Amino acid sequence: MDVIVAIDIGGTKIAAGLVTTDGTVIDRTRCRVNAAQSEDGLFADLTGLVSEMLVRARGQHGTHPIAVGIGTAGPGEPNAERVSPLNIPCWRDFPLAPRLRDFTGLPVFGDGDAKALALGEGWKGAARGHDNFIAMVVSTGVGGGIVLNGKLLDGEGGNAGHVGHVIVEPGGRRCACGGRGCLEAEASGPAIEAITGRPPTQPTYETIQRTGRL
Known part of the structure; x- marks a missing residue:
């Protein structure tokens, strides 16, 4: 094996x-x-x-x-x-x-x-059978992986899909990158908890069943 x-x-x-x-x-x-x-x-x-x-x-x-x-x-x-x-x-x-x-x-x-998530979802997960999709990570940070015509998009430096530092709220919350109002600063797991006062929603029963963990 x-x-x-x-x-x-x-x-x-x-x-x-x-x-x-x-x-x-x-x-x-x-x-x-x-x-x-x-x-x-x-x-x-x-x-x-x-x-x-x-x-x-x-x-x-x-x-x-x-x-x-x-x-x-x-x-x-x-x-x-x-x-x-x-x-x-x-x-x-x-x-x-x-x-x-x-x-x-x-x-x-x-x-x-x-990007690894995108490959996994295309191979075994929710995007199986689809040639064009974006997979998003929302955790400590926010990121994305892009698949176009069945191929993972790398970009010139290998960081295509790194969308967490697109500015979505000009002058907003301070981000780890040094900027303000980045998607990651406004919508990551820690940001959601800081803004709402409670942790992000727990995974669904279906997700727990599929992944085998909380």
Whole structure:
């Protein structure tokens, strides 16, 4: 059974899992992001999760991963060679993919988390069978992934769909990027909670059933 170590890096958590080549998640773990720690400290947390998945792959699933896949908050360079997630201040121009290649000895493939979401939704999710769509992430940040004519749109720098910093409220709330009134500052999960005084709506029963988590 061939499996991939799949990694999701966001502003508040890092999740890692083992995913078969047919898209089945067979194991997972996570940790919280401490935005105040050093870049090497956060990378150590990440590699701790990766090590856990490598051990579980061998010990519990009788296999060894063939590659590592990353979906990360952005912006970043193509293939996550260097990333600067706005909600993770300790990583600026951080060589994510090269360091994971050195750590694991495996091929590493990376992209923005919303672009990875778009690929996943087109392959196994709500956009299956559609050639033109936008997938949106609304979490600690806001992002998008665009598929046109069945192909993921990368853009010149690899950040196409990074819509969280389009200004929707001129002079509005301060954003992590330094601007004001960005979509992310006005409509991310933390922004919704700050504006309304309550957390964003909990996932539906159907979503919990589909993902297996709250």
